[in-house]
Amino acid sequence: MKLFSCPACEQVVFFSNVVCERCKHALGYEPDSNRMLALEPNRETGFWTAVGRGAAGEGWKYCDNYRYGVCNWLLPFESPETLSLASRFNLVIPDLSEPANVLLWQKMELAKQQLFYALLRLKLPLVTRNEHPEGLGFQFLSDLDGQKVMTGHDNGLVTIALAEADDAVREERRHAMGEPYRTLLGHFRHEIGHWYWDLLVRDGGALDECRAVFGDDRADYGQALQDHYAAGPKPDWQSEYVSSYAGAHPWEDFAETWAHYLHIVDTIEVGGAYGLAIHPRLDREGVLTTDLDFRVYDDATTIERIVEAWLALSGALNSFNRAMGHQDLYPFVLSPAVVAKLGFIHDLVHGRVGHGRQAVEEQRRLAA
Structure with missing residues (x-):
């Protein structure tokens, strides 16, 4: 993710900021232009006016979820929508009558907004469930009557257990499952990988190419997971997969690799935004050197x-x-086989595999 600056005073600001600490202007993120806007209230209209560098007196309003402190995204004041693009895909949010849930929801939304930032930068299709029966939707659920919520994906419906936003609970689960890495953002990136498999691979004419890289997805998924949890990771999984769980089934391999691709490109953009160049004096072969x-x-x-x-x-x-x-x-090793899989994801998101974008646009046209 890139760095932003306050248009009113040029102070460096960050993606989730709602106030510039130098000039005290309100701030909001405008996704279409990928910029942070400095705002002043317009008492005549009840909306906000953009001020400072690049502003032309545009009128804006915050996402309706701004009032809960969970979304700083903006919409044009004349938009009929009340929810930002990032919030519009929510189907079930936590019970806000429980004060603790608001803090957990804030963490959920920030992770989801960071996910959407990357999806928009990659110009990936986003289809709601109103536009298509298998469109994308999120539900954030709490355990009920001793029944634990399972994080997962089902035909576009992404369920994230609210407990995963609790750092202590998530760390406990990471240890229990023997995982080297487990984050809320990682859950979002993994689960949406399943949806993009449906959208860009299954419906996008890329099944043969994907199977050649990740294996045959027609293998029994339920049985594959049972075998994985019963017998443990495949021997020497590190040579073929980015994580041990990726070896459970081709669908999980794709979703894990998809998540890691997003981890990598987003973090590299952060490094570029900070002007990082790495030139270790002892790296005579240039392996650890980069700009x-x-x-x-x-x-x-x-x-x-x-x-x-x-x-x-x-x-x-x-x-x-x-x-x-x-x-x-980043406690993972990128073997040549994993690099090849990352290459497939890279080509897929940029439209060089299959015809996914055209298929999605056709689906949206028919739904409309």
């Missing part, structure tokens, strides 16, 4: 450049974490 001054989201950027930059950046970040006594930030 992150490139547009990682551009379709002209190759997967080779992305992976080369990531190997150097993740190595440096892991070293920083170790110096602070933390676990590795």
Whole structure:
């Protein structure tokens, strides 16, 4: 994710900020232009007016969820919508009569907004369930009567257990399941990978190409998961998969690889925004050397450049974490087989595999 600046005073601000700490202007994120706007209330209209650099007196309103402190995204004041693009896909939100749920929902929404930031940068299709029966929708559910909510995906419906927004609970589950990494944002990126498999692979004419890389998805999914949990990870899984869970079934391999692709490109953009260049003095072969001054989201950027930059950046970040006594930030190894899978995802999201974007637009046209 890139850095932003306050248009009113040029102070560096961040994606989730709602106030500039220097000039005290209200701030909001405008997704169509991928910019942060500085705002002043317009008492005549009841909306907000953009001010500062690049502003032309446009009128704006916040997402209706702004009142709960969970969304700083903006809509044009004349829009009939009351919810931002990021909030519009919510189907079930937590019970807000429980005060603790508001804090958990804030974490949920910030993770989802960061997910949507990347999807918009990649120009990926977004279809609601009003537009198509298998469109995307999110429900955030709490455990009820001793029944634990399972995070997962079902024909476009993404369920995220609200408990996953509790850091202590999530860490406990990470240890119990022997996972090296488990984050709320990771859940969002993984589960939406299943939806994009349906959209871009199954419906996008890319099944044969995908099966050639990830394996035959027609293998019994339920049985594959049972075998995975009963017998444990496949032997030598590190040579073929980005995580042990990816080896359970081709669908999980795709979703895990999809999530890691988003991890990688978003973090590289952060490095580029900070002007990072990594040149270790002892790296005489150049393996850990990189300059992150490139547009990682551009379709002209190759997967080779992305992976080369990531190997150097993740190595440096892991070293920083170790110096602070933390676990590795990225505790994974990208084998040649995994790099090839990341390359497939890269080509898929940029429209070089199948005809997914055209299929989606046709679906939306027919639904309308």
